[in-house]
Each structure stands twice: as structure tokens, then as C-alpha cells.
Amino acid sequence: xxxxxxxxxxxxxxxxxxxxxxxxxxxxxxxxxxxxxxxxxxxxxxxxxxxxxxxxxxxxxxxxxxxxxxxxxxxxxxxxxxxxxxxxxxxxxxxxxxxxxxxxxxxxxxxxxxxxxxxxxxxxxxxxxxxxxxxxxxxxxxxxxxxxxxxxxxxxxxxxxxxxxxxxxxxxxxxxxxxxxxxxxxxxxxxxxxxxxxxxxxxxxxxxxxxxxxxxxxxxxxxxxxxxxxxxxxxxxxxxxxxxxxxxxxxxxxxxxxxxxxxxxxxxxxxxxxxxxxxxxxxxxxxxxxxxxxxxxxxxxxxxxxxxxxxxxxxxxxxxxxxxxxxxxxxxxxxxxxxxxxxxxxxxxxxxxxxxxxxxxxxxxxxxxxxxxxxxxxxxxxxxxxxxxxxxxxxxxxxxxxx
Amino acid sequence: xxxxxxxxxxxxxxxxxxxxxxxxxxxxxxxxxxxxxxxxxxxxxxxxxxxxxxxxxxxxxxxxxxxxxxxxxxxxxxxxxxxxxxxxxxxxxxxxxxxxxxxxxxxxxxxxxxxxxxxxxxxxxxxxxxxxxxxxxxxxxxxxxxxxxxxxxxxxxxxxxxxxxxxxxxxxxxxxxxxxxxxxxxxxxxxxxxxxxxxxxxxxxxxxxxxxxxxxxxxxxxxxxxxxxxxxxxxxxxxxxxxxxxxxxxxxxxxxxxxxxxxxxxxxxxxxxxxxxxxxxxxxxxxxxxxxxxxxxxxxxxxxxxxxxxxxxxxxxxxxxxxxxxxxxxxxxxxxxxxxxxxxxxxxxxxxxxxxxxxxxxxxxxxxxxxxxxxxxxxxxxxxxxxxxxxxxxxxxxxxxxx
Numbered sequence: 149x150x151x152x153x154x155x156x157x158x159x160x161x162x163x164x165x166x167x168x169x170x171x172x173x174x175x176x177x178x179x180x181x182x183x184x185x186x187x188x189x190x191x192x193x194x195x196x197x198x199x200x201x202x203x204x205x206x207x208x209x210x211x212x213x214x215x216x217x218x219x220x221x222x223x224x225x226x227x228x229x230x231x232x233x234x235x236x237x238x239x240x241x242x243x244x245x246x247x248x249x250x251x252x253x254x255x256x257x258x259x260x261x262x263x264x265x266x267x268x269x270x271x272x273x274x275x276x277x278x279x280x281x282x283x284x285x286x287x288x289x290x291x292x293x294x295x296x297x298x299x300x301x302x303x304x305x306x307x308x309x310x311x312x313x314x315x316x317x318x319x320x321x322x323x324x325x326x327x328x329x330x331x332x333x334x335x336x337x338x339x340x341x342x343x344x345x346x347x348x349x350x351x352x353x354x355x356x357x358x359x360x361x362x363x364x365x366x367x368x369x370x371x372x373x374x375x376x377x378x379x380x381x382x383x384x385x386x387x388x389x390x391x392x393x394x395x396x397x398x399x400x401x402x403x404x405x406x407x408x409x410x411x412x413x414x415x416x417x418x419x420x421x422x423x424x425x426x427x428x429x430x431x432x433x434x435x436x437x438x439x440x441x442x443x444x445x446x447x448x449x450x451x452x453x454x455x456x457x458x459x460x461x462x463x464x465x466x467x468x469x470x471x472x473x474x475x476x477x478x479x480x481x482x483x484x485x486x487x488x489x490x491x492x493x494x495x496x497x498x499x500x501x502x503x504x505x506x507x508x509x510x511x512x513x514x515x516x517x518x519x520x521x522x523x524x525x526x527x528x529x530x531x532x533x534x535x536x537x538x539x540x541x542x543x544x545x546x547x548x549x550x551x
Numbered sequence: 552x553x554x555x556x557x558x559x560x561x562x563x564x565x566x567x568x569x570x571x572x573x574x575x576x577x578x579x580x581x582x583x584x585x586x587x588x589x590x591x592x593x594x595x596x597x598x599x600x601x602x603x604x605x606x607x608x609x610x611x612x613x614x615x616x617x618x619x620x621x622x623x624x625x626x627x628x629x630x631x632x633x634x635x636x637x638x639x640x641x642x643x644x645x646x647x648x649x650x651x652x653x654x655x656x657x658x659x660x661x662x663x664x665x666x667x668x669x670x671x672x673x674x675x676x677x678x679x680x681x682x683x684x685x686x687x688x689x690x691x692x693x694x695x696x697x698x699x700x701x702x703x704x705x706x707x708x709x710x711x712x713x714x715x716x717x718x719x720x721x722x723x724x725x726x727x728x729x730x731x732x733x734x735x736x737x738x739x740x741x742x743x744x745x746x747x748x749x750x751x752x753x754x755x756x757x758x759x760x761x762x763x764x765x766x767x768x769x770x771x772x773x774x775x776x777x778x779x780x781x782x783x784x785x786x787x788x789x790x791x792x793x794x795x796x797x798x799x800x801x802x803x804x805x806x807x808x809x810x811x812x813x814x815x816x817x818x819x820x821x822x823x824x825x826x827x828x829x830x831x832x833x834x835x836x837x838x839x840x841x842x843x844x845x846x847x848x849x850x851x852x853x854x855x856x857x858x859x860x861x862x863x864x865x866x867x868x869x870x871x872x873x874x875x876x877x878x879x880x881x882x883x884x885x886x887x888x889x890x891x892x893x894x895x896x897x898x899x900x901x902x903x904x905x906x907x908x909x910x911x912x913x914x915x916x917x918x919x920x921x922x923x924x925x926x927x928x929x930x931x932x933x934x935x936x937x938x939x940x941x942x943x944x945x946x947x948x949x950x951x952x953x954x
Contacts, residue, residue, distance in 0.1 A: 191610035207594035245819025247793035275794035278807035282792035368823035389685035390650035391678035404681035416648025420771035
């Protein structure tokens with residue numbers, strides 16, 4: 149056997165300690181192979197039940213259910229912290245979108261650093277760069293868009309450095325703990341592409357945000373989370389002074405005084421049903437164990453890379469993801485000049501759902517909780533055959549694209 | 552018959568053209584009487600089905616469902632505009648929370664008015680006052696907290712005036728169209744307590760926000776909406792430059808350029824399931840007709856006021872809501888020095904769910920889609936009997952309170 153032998157993939161599935169978790173998800177799209185769970189994760193079976201229970205509670209307890217619901221953003225944040233963030237209770241809040249949370253924390257951080265540029269790098273997810281550009285302009289700071297994370301960390305006198313833990317294109321994974329230990333800069337981490345895929349150690353980190361609809365499988369547009377190190381919380385104020393961040397919320401007094409803990413980073417009324425879906429997703433990560441998830445993710449991406457080397461190099465592909473497993477998350481990017489028509493053809497002709505990232509990347513996400521090794525093997529074979537036959541040149545590449 | 556005769560209430564129900572809409576809601580809490588739908592509306596039966604369909608779509612179409620979902624925030628915004636806002640297509644967006652939307656629009660408005668204070672009045676909902684306080688500080692403006700809306704509109708040189716269309720405490724309804732026509736100030740309306748209860752004419756208004764979990768029945772923490780007059784959109788920029796507000800979102804280019812239309816006020820990824828629930832709620836308002844809803848709301852609040860006058864004046868109550876139907880929304884506030892223990896006792900002893908607003912208001916909300924005249928009558932009788940007997944003095948008034 150070898151990487152190009154399907155039996156090899158079957159054997160990996162047979163020995164996979166997480167194999168049973170696939171049954172925790174609704175898989176209604178076979179024989180399609182879904183490799184875009186890093187854009188939108190699958191529906192966990194328990195989530196439908198959890199949402200139905202939340203809806204039932206709404207209908208029966210009505211406004212009185214808020215006595216319990218009001219605890220959810222911190223409760224689920226604590227569970228998320230314990231499952232895969234290496235953070236302490238009271239340091240994580242489930243709220244708003246990643247974009248809004250990044251806005252809140254970046255603004256707050258600049259209050260502490262009255263001078264210096266806002267720094268990020270070209271690998272930051274677009275919304276991060278856009279948000280920071282707006283904040284820098286509003287606060288009269290320069291925005292430095294460094295070429296690499298290393299270069300971003302080298303910018304002297306930076307007020308704030310914003311880094312993506314896993315690069316949404318290449319899949320490159322930064323050593324968050326080592327960077328945290330070695331830098332003087334205040335770093336705001338975007339964990340959207342690593343949360344639920346690899347263990348994260350925020351124990352010494354200052355600020356982080358991330359999304360829950362990828363590897364946490366909380367559904368389209370599910371609420372995001374934010375993390376603020378306990379020792380920093382009292383020094384930071386959200387620019388969005390909403391009533392859920394107010395100390396005595398229901399006194400409804402005239403002036404704003406931020407709550408003591410992580411709740412001060414709330415804005416408006418939290419989305420209860422969305423948070424219940426986050427809770428269900430976090431529960432699955434807890435049950436599977438983030439270390440086992442990461443170990444399987446490493447093998448899945450290893451398989452992609454092995455098959456790339458065996459089959460795709462001669463078809464014009466180039467690996468855009470680090471070969472060292474310690475330097476990548478749970479997705480792999482393949483560079484090809486025809487990446488866009490290839491991605492379309494995979495969907496339309498080959499029943500494989502990848503993602504495309506401009507200008508030239510086909511991105512394959514392999515969330516460990518439900519992706520099988522044979523899925524990867526079959527998808528790579530279909531990709532090889534598609535490009536070898538030139539069929540991708542016949543698709544309508546003008547089709548609309550949406551993540 | 553007369554207002555104090557229950558047959559009078561029964562006759563009103565018998566002649567109610569909206570009576571059948573009660574069956575469109577899950578009413579699982581009888582014999583309790585729910586008069587807090589203006590905090591959290593009931594669950595429409597169709598919403599459970601709509602959410603289930605959204606979950607099903609997530610599980611089967613996965614990321615490809617975004618081809619349709621991406622239209623939802625504007626599509627449902629347009630439906631909301633047509634149902635009860637008097638706004639044109641492309642002027643309303645369903646997104647984020649009321650707090651975040653208010654933050655976005657108030658910030659954007661100040662870009663157009665480089666000098667002058669931010670003005671609101673003491674009747675503004677707390678989150679509005681808190682948000683504006685934060686914005687004023689950040690932008691180096693004064694915040695003027697006027698005593699009344701009229702006084703707020705009289706502040707010379709105001710950069711922005713923020714008003715609540717219906718006062719969350721007293722229920723006082725402002726004449727939005729008349730104020731819009733007569734003021735030079737840029738007004739940002741908070742419609743949270745009027746949307747879905749009374750017709751709103753935004754045709755000449757500049758800016759508005761509002762919530763969907765009260766009279767639109769979209770569920771706890773459901774996404775909010777924002778309105779920007781078409782002619783103003785190109786001049787305003789959201790301070791939160793998120794990727795869903797970007798012109799060519801999936802080009803993922805380096806710099807931010809806001810989208811042309813109302814989409815520029817998006818921030819992060821929209822909450823799909825939440826927006827589907829908003830759509831279901833809007834549909835019910837459309838079917839019932841906002842004018843019929845408002846007409847019934849007027850009769851329901853008339854009945855509360857009539858029974859207050861007949862029964863409650865001698866028990867220490869005072870009406871805190873305008874007597875003129877044209878000057879109030881769909882809730883009534885009763886002032887009493889023991890308002891807090893009375894509200895607790897109504898819940899614990901009388902099976903009536905009101906709301907309490909500090910320091911001294913018992914608030915009764917009567918959403919017309921599902922509130923019966925006999926509900927009002929029975930609740931008022933229980934309230935009378937409770938206070939007449941002094942039973943409210945025996946409850947544990949220290950109990951936690953949450954909206």
C-alpha cells in the first residue's frame with residue numbers, strides 16, 4: 149500500500165479514533181464530497197434538537213427565560229475556553245460577529261497605546277484588514293500592511309498588531325504561544341481559521357476574536373467570540389457602549405459604566421438561538437478532544453499533500469501550504485493558474501465542494517470531526533482526473549461566487 | 552355593558568378582525584396572561600417551521616446555500632419596509648443588533664456634521680444613551696441629554712438628534728412625519744418600540760434603527776434592522792468596515808471600498824437563521840396589515856386606560872401614558888410607588904406577566920396580533936384584586952430581574 153492506494157485511506161479510517169463522530173453530523177449530500185467545512189461547517193445532529201429546545205423555551209417561558217439566557221454568552225464562552233482555547237473562566241464572551249468583535253477590541257486596545265501604527269499583514273482575512281483600515285483612519289494612526297506576520301511583528305512602536313493564527317489562504321499556522329512570549333507588542337489574534345481545528349494556548353495572550361461557523365459548526369452567520377486576558381479587562385472599554393455591557397443593566401441609569409468582567413465587551417441583546425448552536429458545536433469539540441482533532445487533521449492534510457505530490461505536481465499545481473504539520477491548520481491550498489475554473493468544475497462536474505481564494509488557490513478544508521480519509525482520497529482523484537482531462541476548461545467560469 | 556363588564560371585552564374579541572391571528576402563535580402558557588410581548592414577542596407557529604427549513608438547507612446545500620442567503624438581509628429589509636416602514640426598496644437592512652446599528656449610523660452621521668453636539672432625551676432607551684455617550688466622547692462632541700424630545704429638537708446646532716419613536720417607559724408616540732418635516736436637524740429614530748405596532752412613515756426621514764424581537768416576534772436576540780434614506784447612503788460610511796459591506800466582497804482586495812447601496816452598512820457575516828425568523832414575523836404583519844394592527848392596539852390600550860380609570864386610580868396608580876390614542880403605541884405604563892413588588896406579585900401570585908421599568912412603572916404591552924381583549928380585562932382585574940388585597944406587600948421583592 150501507499151498514499152496512492154485507496155486501501156491506505158480506508159485503513160486510516162478503520163483506525164481513526166474519531167470516526168464515530170461523523171455520525172454526530174447530518175450528512176445529506178453524498179455522494180458529493182464536502183471539503184469546505186472551513187467556510188461553513190456541517191450541521192451537528194444535536195444542534196437541530198438544541199435549537200428546537202430553545203424555540204420551545206421561547207414559546208413557553210417567554211421573557212422569563214431571560215433569567216437563564218442572560219448567562220449564556222459567558223457560560224458558552226467558558227466552555228469554549230476550556231475546550232480549545234487555553235483561557236480561564238471569564239475571559240471569553242460569545243457575541244456579535246467576528247468583524248464587530250475585532251472592531252471592539254482593536255478600538256479598545258488603542259486607548260492603551262496612544263501612539264504608534266496599527267499593524268497587520270497581507271495574510272489577514274479581508275474583514276480584518278478593512279476594519280483596521282477604518283479604525284486607523286478614525287484614530288489618526290497609520291495602518292501598516294506588512295508582507296508577512298514576522299515583518300508585522302518587527303514594526304517598531306506598533307500600537308497593535310493583528311495576526312491571523314491560521315492564514316485563510318495558505319493554511320499556515322503561527323506559533324501563537326511563542327510569538328506571545330517573545331513580542332513586546334500587543335497582539336490581537338484572529339482565530340477564525342484555527343478554532344476547533346488545533347489547540348490554542350491563549351494563557352499569556354492579550355486579545356483574540358474568532359468565528360464559530362467553521363470548525364465549531366454553529367451554522368451560517370452564528371455569533372462569534374472574543375477573548376480578553378483577565379488582567380487587561382478593567383483597562384479596556386468597548387467603543388460600542390451597549391446596554392448588555394452596562395454594570396447595572398436593569399437599573400437603566402443615565403450614564404454608562406462598564407460591567408466588571410468580560411461582559412463589558414457586550415453590545416446589544418445577545419442572539420440566544422445562535423449561542424445555543426455554538427454550545428452544541430463546542431460540546432462536540434469537547435467530547436472529541438482538541439488534541440485528537442488536531443492529530444487527525446494533521447493526517448488528513450498529510451494525505452492531501454502526499455497525493456498532491458504523487459498526482460498533481462505534473463498538472464501545474466503547486467502546494468501553497470507548509471509541509472511541516474506543526475506549521476499548518478486543517479486546510480490545504482493548492483495553487484494553479486486555472487484555480488477558478490478548476491474549483492467550478494470540481495463542484496459542477498466532479499461532486500467535490502472546495503473553496504476558491506483569489507487569485508489562484510483551490511482550498512481544501514478537512515474538518516476532522518466528519519471528514520474521512522477516503523473522502524480526501526476520492527476528492528483528490530477526482531481533481532486529478534478532472535484537470536488531466538482538461539474538463540475544467542469547459543465550465544462557465546463566470547458563475548457567481550459566494551462563500 | 553361598560554368597560555368594567557367582562558362581556559364588553561368578549562364583544563370586542565368577537566368583533567375583532569385580527570382575532571384569527573392568535574392561532575398563528577404558540578400559546579403554551581395559559582392560564583397565564585402575557586403582557587410583555589413588547590419585551591419579547593411570542594413564537595409564531597410558522598417560525599419554528601421556517602427555522603427548521605433553514606437548518607435543513609444548511610445541512611443539505613451547505614456553503615452553496617450562501618448563493619441565496621446573501622440576498623436575505625436586503626430582501627427581508629425590503630419586506631419590512633413595505634410592511635410597516637413607508638420606506639423604499641434598498642433602504643432597509645436586517646443586520647447586527649439595534650445597539651450596533653445605532654452605533655454605525657450615529658458615527659456615520661457625525662462625518663456629515665463636523666461640529667455640534669449629539670442630542671437625545673431622557674426618554675431614550677438606555678442602550679441608545681450609552682452608545683451616544685461613547686460616540687460623543689470618542690468624537691470630541693458634547694452629549695446633550697434633553698428633558699423631552701421637544702427640547703432635544705430645540706437644541707441649536709445639533710449635529711445629530713436621536714429620538715425614540717415610542718418611549719419605552721411611557722409609551723408616548725412621537726409624530727415622526729411631522730417632526731421630520733419641521734426640523735432642520737438630522738434625526739436618527741429608534742423604532743424598537745413602535746415597529747410592528749403602529750404604521751411608520753419614513754418617506755422623508757434620514758436614519759432609523761429598530762429591533763425585531765418585540766412586535767415583530769422574531770425571537771430572543773434576533774437581528775435588528777437599520778434604515779438609511781436612499782439619497783444619503785452614498786455620503787455615509789459605516790465606522791465598522793466589514794467584509795459584507797465591501798463593494799467587491801469576494802475579490803478580497805487589499806483596501807476597503809464600501810458597497811453602493813444599503814449593503815455598505817453591513818459589518819460581518821449576517822445571521823441567516825435569525826433573519827429567517829425576522830422574515831416570518833414580517834410576513835405576519837404584512838398579512839394582518841399594520842393599520843388594522845394599530846387600530847386594534849388603540850382599542851386594547853383604550854381598554855387598559857378605561858379599567859385603570861374605573862378601578863386603579865383609588866389604589867394609588869397613576870396613568871403614565873398619553874390618553875390620546877394618536878400619542879401612544881401599544882403599551883401602557885402605570886405609575887405606582889410599589890411598582891416593583893406589584894410587578895413581582897403579578898407574576899408570582901396572579902399569573903400575569905407585565906414588565907417593570909424603574910423606578911415606579913408597571914408596563915403592560917398588548918401586541919395586537921395575539922392579545923385578546925379578555926386577556927386585558929382579566930389581567931386588569933387580577934391587578935386590581937392583588938393591590939386591593941395588599942398581597943403585593945408579601946412577595947420577595949429582592950428577586951432578580953431581567954428583561
